[in-house]
Amino acid sequence: MARIHWESAKVSRKNAASKAVQLKPASDRSLIVYFGDRVTLREHERVRKFLRLLEAEPIRGVQNLHPAYCSVMVDFDALKWTHAKLEKTLRRYLRRVDAIQLPEEREVEIPTCYGGEFGPDLDEVARLHGMTAERVVEWHASVTYVVYSLGFVPGFAYLGVLPKAIETPRLASPRRTTPPGSVGIAGNQTAVYPFATPGGWRLIGRTPIAMFQRDRGNMSLLNIGDRVRFVPISAERFAELNQKTPGYPFFVRARSRPLRNP
Amino acid sequence: MRMRAIRVEKAGLLTTVQDLGREGYGPIGVSPSGAADPISLRLGNLLVGNQENAAGLEMTLHGGTFAFPDGAIVALTGSDFGATLDDEAIGLHESFEVRAGQTLRLGATRSGARCYLCVRGGIEVAPFLGSASTHLLSGLGGFEGRALRNGDMLRIGHAGTKFRKRRIPARVSEQLAARGVLRVTAGPQADWFSTAARRAFCAGTYRVGEQSDRMGLRLAGARIPLKRERPMITEGVSLGAVQIPQAGAPIILFVEQQTTGGYPKIANVISADLHRVGQLRPRDEIRFEEVTFMQARSVLIEQEKMLASQVIVE
Numbered sequence: 001m002a003r004i005h006w007e008s009a010k011v012s013r014k015n016a017a018s019k020a021v022q023l024k025p026a027s028d029r030s031l032i033v034y035f036g037d038r039v040t041l042r043e044h045e046r047v048r049k050f051l052r053l054l055e056a057e058p059i060r061g062v063q064n065l066h067p068a069y070c071s072v073m074v075d076f077d078a079l080k081w082t083h084a085k086l087e088k089t090l091r092r093y094l095r096r097v098d099a100i101q102l103p104e105e106r107e108v109e110i111p112t113c114y115g116g117e118f119g120p121d122l123d124e125v126a127r128l129h130g131m132t133a134e135r136v137v138e139w140h141a142s143v144t145y146v147v148y149s150l151g152f153v154p155g156f157a158y159l160g161v162l163p164k165a166i167e168t169p170r171l172a173s174p175r176r177t178t179p180p181g182s183v184g185i186a187g188n189q190t191a192v193y194p195f196a197t198p199g200g201w202r203l204i205g206r207t208p209i210a211m212f213q214r215d216r217g218n219m220s221l222l223n224i225g226d227r228v229r230f231v232p233i234s235a236e237r238f239a240e241l242n243q244k245t246p247g248y249p250f251f252v253r254a255r256s257r258p259l260r261n262p
Numbered sequence: 263m264r265m266r267a268i269r270v271e272k273a274g275l276l277t278t279v280q281d282l283g284r285e286g287y288g289p290i291g292v293s294p295s296g297a298a299d300p301i302s303l304r305l306g307n308l309l310v311g312n313q314e315n316a317a318g319l320e321m322t323l324h325g326g327t328f329a330f331p332d333g334a335i336v337a338l339t340g341s342d343f344g345a346t347l348d349d350e351a352i353g354l355h356e357s358f359e360v361r362a363g364q365t366l367r368l369g370a371t372r373s374g375a376r377c378y379l380c381v382r383g384g385i386e387v388a389p390f391l392g393s394a395s396t397h398l399l400s401g402l403g404g405f406e407g408r409a410l411r412n413g414d415m416l417r418i419g420h421a422g423t424k425f426r427k428r429r430i431p432a433r434v435s436e437q438l439a440a441r442g443v444l445r446v447t448a449g450p451q452a453d454w455f456s457t458a459a460r461r462a463f464c465a466g467t468y469r470v471g472e473q474s475d476r477m478g479l480r481l482a483g484a485r486i487p488l489k490r491e492r493p494m495i496t497e498g499v500s501l502g503a504v505q506i507p508q509a510g511a512p513i514i515l516f517v518e519q520q521t522t523g524g525y526p527k528i529a530n531v532i533s534a535d536l537h538r539v540g541q542l543r544p545r546d547e548i549r550f551e552e553v554t555f556m557q558a559r560s561v562l563i564e565q566e567k568m569l570a571s572q573v574i575v576e
Contacts (some may be wrong), residue, residue, distance in 0.1 A: 026450045027530035028558035030500040039495055051289060066288040066498025066521045073498025075285070078533055078562055083555060149496070150291035151522035153400045157291075158496075195400045214390060214402060220290040 021094050023087050029063075029078040033090065036070045039160075043070035044148060048225045049100035053093055062086075067224055068149045107144070107227045110192065110207050112183050113238040114140075118206035125168050125185070125202055137232060139163045140183075140204065145190065145228040150220060155194035155212030157222035162188045174200035181207045183230065190230075205230075208242035266332035266418040268381070273410040274326030274368065279385050280404070281317040284393035288498070288521045295395040295403065298476060298517055299376050299540030301438060301569065302340035306380030308573045309337035309357040309428045311421070316384030317394035319410070321377045323543060325368025326410070328379070333362040334418055335382035335425050341374035341439075341541060356429035357382075374441055374541030383421035398476065399518055427576045434572045441538040441546065444514075445553045445561070449504060449527035451494070459486050463528060463550060468512065470546045476518040478505075479542060485510030486528060496524040502531030502539060504550070514539055532558040534565045 022034040033050065036043040047067050054065060054074075061080035066073035076086055114137045115122045126133040145159035162185055170186035175198060178184075182193045184201025193199055194211035211221050222228065233241075270277075280303065283296020297303035297320055304314040319326075325343040330336075337357040338345055345352045345368045352358060352366070354377075360366060368377060387394050387405050396404025405414065452460065468483035486506050499505070503515045505525045514531060515523070516539060529550060531539055542548065553561075 024450050025447070025555055026498070026527070027500040027502060028447055028532050028555055028562065030498070032450055032497055034497075037495070063285045064288045064294070065286075068497045068522045069495055071495075071497045073288075073500065075288075075500065078559055079566060082559065149522060150289065151496075152291060152520045154287075154290055154292045154397075154402065197399055212400075224289060 021091075023083075023090065025083045026073060030073055030075045031083055031086065032071050032073045033094070034071045039069040039148075041146065044146070044225075045102065046097055047072055048102055049097045050094065051224065052102065053096060053100055057093075059086075059089060066151075068151075102225065105225060105227050106223075107229065108222060109229050109231050110183075110209060111233040111237065111241060112141075112205040112207045112230045113233050113235055114183075114205035116235070118238070119183070119204040121171070121184075121202035122204040125166065125204060128168060129166060131165075136166055136204065139166045140185070140190065141230045141232055143229075147222050147224055147226040147228060148189075149224055150222070153195055153197055153212075155220040155222065157191060157211075157220075157226075157228075159190045159228055160188060162190050164188070168202055170200040171202060174198050175203075178203065179206065181209070181211065183207060205232075206238070208238050265386070265420075266330075266334060266383070268334070268385075268416040268418060269329040269331060270326060270410050270412060270414040270416065271329055271365070272327035273412055273414065274321050275324040276322040277326050277410045278320050278396040278398065278404055278408075279317050279387055279394055279410075279416075280320045280396060281394045282315045283395050283517065284391045284403070287391055291521055292391065292402075293397065293518055293521055294501070295397040295476075295518055296393070297378065297395075297540070299340055299374075299378070299537045301537040302376070302378045302540075303380070304569065305355070305430055305573070306337045306339040306378045307384075309339070309355070309430070310335050310380050310382040311357075311425070311428075312380065312382060312384055316380070316419075317387065318378050318380040318385060319416075321368060321379065323375055324370050325377055327365060327367045329363075329365045330360045331362060332418075333364070334360050335421075336360050336366065337380050337428075338368075338377060339380070339430075339435075340377040342372045343368040343370065343377040344372060345369075345377075355432075355435045357425075357427055359425065371543065373439065375543040376540055381418050382425070383419035386417040386419045397518055429574055429576065430572060431574060434568070438537065439541075441541045442548055443551055444538060444548055445532045445535050445551050445558065446504060446529035447532060447553060447555050447558050449529045450497070451526035452528055454488050454492065454526050455486060455506075455528055456489050459489075460528065460552075462486065463512075464552050465549075467547050467549050470542050470544050470548065472544045474542070474544060476516055478516050478519060479514040479539065481512045481514065481548075483511070486512065488526065494524050494526055496522050499523040499527065500530055502533075502536050503527045504529040504531065516540075532561060534558070534561040 178199035401407035471480035
């Protein structure tokens, strides 16, 4: 599990300029672009800029991109490209990365009903940290998280950084199935399970919002770089919100603008 | 003209609708899915006159029973599941006509893990992100996002009525059937393992574990230790990556794998041998053979040339 280091912006700007980007073959049809060897917001921004550039100016024969904390894997058609040729082309893109403007970050609020049947592991997490369940919830909801990447299943967003006070190892044995919308914590990260899948994270609450919906314009509620806050709600409010509505943006706004539907 | 159908009388152990997958959605965490043995699917489609990427049925270890009320042109590829058409034995790797009312029955495998049923016109399902492939873990794509069940009705796409019998020569299907050796290239964390460990990895025999599926194949055999414990930052994983988790026993990541992962990868199965992974079944014994990236690419180019030229029209 990656530990996320929250480097101060000043320090990381100084370091980033001197770090060369490394490209390494991963298979006969993929290579990984490493922006650094530590997880920092600065490297993550470069990941996002690189992704944005590749999506705006796609390279023919590039078949898939796997962004992560400080790297991007590039899958390519091995009949069209060799590693050496693709590296040459990618380095031309990489020279332009720092000048790319990222769009204003979106802030997404996730209404969450904590504890009870929705958060079967909340009491254990509280016990492990010698605090009340209410305090765990306060800590969890006190932070604005960053979506570092998506993986595991569609719409599963890895969010960091969980406050140190409630960092908790994952379950010794994963659950065979996790209710969709379950909010979990593991290590120093948190996430919401979009589907009923096996899961090893500690479940502390549940959201009624669909994290992934195939008939919605933006299928995955969360995308890389989004900021996320969890908002505690009551069981009654959960029941109210727990309908499948195709138009979701109740809780999404640009950081500088107020909520459209408060 | 109304749509023709296939009635699933018995679904078999794990039968899903698959095409060649949906590439390009890594950023939202959607893995490509698609046929575990893509070469067999492509060949099956060519045999019945479809585009290579048409949707067919992927059967695993034990096949199903399918009734064709309207008839169809069909081909079976991959492994031998002992198929009969109205109780008459029917072979692999050649297209055949199923008359209206006939029933195709498949049983337990006599060789590898998977058998593909391709039908002229393809299997029609609502596409998800441009593909008919099923992703079982998330329940997306394919036929209602799940494995087939007894009683399901599948729709066959429209197709021309002209039919020419086609077959694949035995030497080609025999060549493709080999699955005991997987050629690999060095993985991104290969240098985290000592030379001795890497040698042991290629010298050893591994047995495919029971807990193997479309997400990954667990291998039992010699444990491969890291030079030293070091934290790994989660990064993208490629299809066929050989991952060494803490316990030391390798896992081959497969078509429904996650798009990113946090365990060191010692090697990666070459693209040309991925179809072999799709035919591996529990208790199969395999070994790895390391090749260079250049060699991997040459093998792939040769394989594509071979596939482009080997379907015979009678």
